[in-house]
Amino acid sequence: MIFTVAIDGPAAAGKGTISRAVAGRFGFRHLDTGLLYRAVGVKGGDPARAARDLTPKDLDRDDLRTLEAGRAASQVAVLPEVRAALVAFQRRFARSEGGAVLDGRDIGTVICPEAEVKLYVTASPEVRAHRRWLEVGGDEARVLAEVKERDARDMGRADAPLRPAEDAVLIDTSAMGIDEAVAAAIAVVAARLAGT
Ligand code: CDP
Secondary structure: OOOOOEEEEOOOOHHHHHHHHHHHHHHHHHEEHHHHHHHHHHOOOOHHHHHHHOOHHHHHHHOOOHHHHHHHHHHHOOOOOHHHHHHHHHHHEEEEEEEEEEOOHHHHHHHHOOOEEEEEEEEOHHHHHHHHHHHHOOHHHHHHHHHHHHHHHHHHHHOOOOOOOOOOOEEEEEOOHHHHHHHHHHHHHHHHHHHH
């Protein structure tokens, strides 16, 4: 069975947790596409070359989840050559046999517009910054500034800007616990699988 769940949305909205839970529930494979951009961002040198030469080992680094790696990712993610180098791998993953969940910024709009389910997971910048701060610590005001800066860059870029696909289901997690958000996502996927 070919079945793609595209989960897009801004930083720290809950995409990762929801994606892993959906993949686990339905036995689908999961790709966190943000890791590809983070790996390119921290690799240094020419970003287009880094994207073309990316290997699974690059995704194994333990410094990919830091705020700095997130910022570096969103800086290289504006470059069309970087995005183009990562398209084929993501498309193959999305349409591989057995079902796939991909989370990122442009999965439902660019990578897999034919996805059977498209979710746009969001929350207010303050709520997202607070969640990210619980993970990374430090100065919460700085984390909020970082989140807003990254939103502006991701939504404002010319190539594959962050925006909901027209047919995406919106899940605003501002006032939801993670269990509730996961349940909402699973319900959408289950309904589509049941053909309703
Ligand atoms: O985990 P978080 O939501 O903070 O970020 P991420 O999903 O790891 O993505 C890091 C950065 O990579 C984003 O801010 C985007 O600039 C970029 N990205 C992208 O352009 N397209 C994707 N499909 C995924 C990430």
